[in-house]
Amino acid sequence: MERPRLRMVDEQLKPRGISDARVLDAMRAVPRHLFVDAAVASHAYSDSSLPIGSGQTISQPYMVAKMTQLLELQGHERVLEIGTGCGYQTAVLARLCRRVYSIERIDFLHHRARANLRSARSANVMLKLGDGTEGWVEYAPFDAVIAAAGGQEVPNEWMQQLRPGGVLVMPVGKGGDHILIRRRKLREGYNEEKFDACVFVPLVSETAHV
Numbered sequence: 001m002e003r004p005r006l007r008m009v010d011e012q013l014k015p016r017g018i019s020d021a022r023v024l025d026a027m028r029a030v031p032r033h034l035f036v037d038a039a040v041a042s043h044a045y046s047d048s049s050l051p052i053g054s055g056q057t058i059s060q061p062y063m064v065a066k067m068t069q070l071l072e073l074q075g076h077e078r079v080l081e082i083g084t085g086c087g088y089q090t091a092v093l094a095r096l097c098r099r100v101y102s103i104e105r106i107d108f109l110h111h112r113a114r115a116n117l118r119s120a121r122s123a124n125v126m127l128k129l130g131d132g133t134e135g136w137v138e139y140a141p142f143d144a145v146i147a148a149a150g151g152q153e154v155p156n157e158w159m160q161q162l163r164p165g166g167v168l169v170m171p172v173g174k175g176g177d178h179i180l181i182r183r184r185k186l187r188e189g190y191n192e193e194k195f196d197a198c199v200f201v202p203l204v205s206e207t208a209h210v
Contacts, residue, residue, distance in 0.1 A: 083148035087113030
């Protein structure tokens with residue numbers, strides 16, 4: 001699967017503005033096919049999202065790379081991830097920061113991600129089954145927050161748990177139509193930038209045993 005992975009980087013990511021060398025290296029290195037069902041593994045490096053069970057999806061490679069690039073990680077950061085899913089985005093982040101704290105609300109996916117990340121040898125990751133909208137106050141403040149689900153607004157808890165100067169990236173919007181935003185927390189308030197239109201699963205608070 002190495003050849004399709006390299007082709008994914010050269011044909012899908014670079015032409016669309018993914019230029020951070022560390023992000024490109026991480027996308028080349030993480031075996032995306034290990035994070036999807038065997039039935040769709042042949043499509044793991046295609047330019048599309050894929051089902052991972054429980055009504056959830058693994059984001060298309062470009063969106064994973066874009067959101068990661070917007071975080072501007074240097075290697076020392078502690079990152080809060082909302083929505084572990086199958087663990088693919090988590091594995092990419094783990095190659096770029098000091099530690100990832102990732103929360104998943106669906107127990108099936110939480111356990112699946114744990115197994116996937118073990119297979120991918122991602123050691124600097126802490127996983128939690130719970131309500132991601134509450135963040136993870138025990139380990140705050142974080143240098144960055146990334147959410148793989150779209151909501152109408154950014155939960156206050158995430159901004160409170162973000163250190164001054166830290167960055168938050170998430171899709172915001174109604175229904176299935178979202179805009180990717182980046183917020184940088186200031187000592188007072190924040191500034192916000194808008195990027196790609198996108199479609200994400202909705203941000204949901206309660207945990208689910210499915």
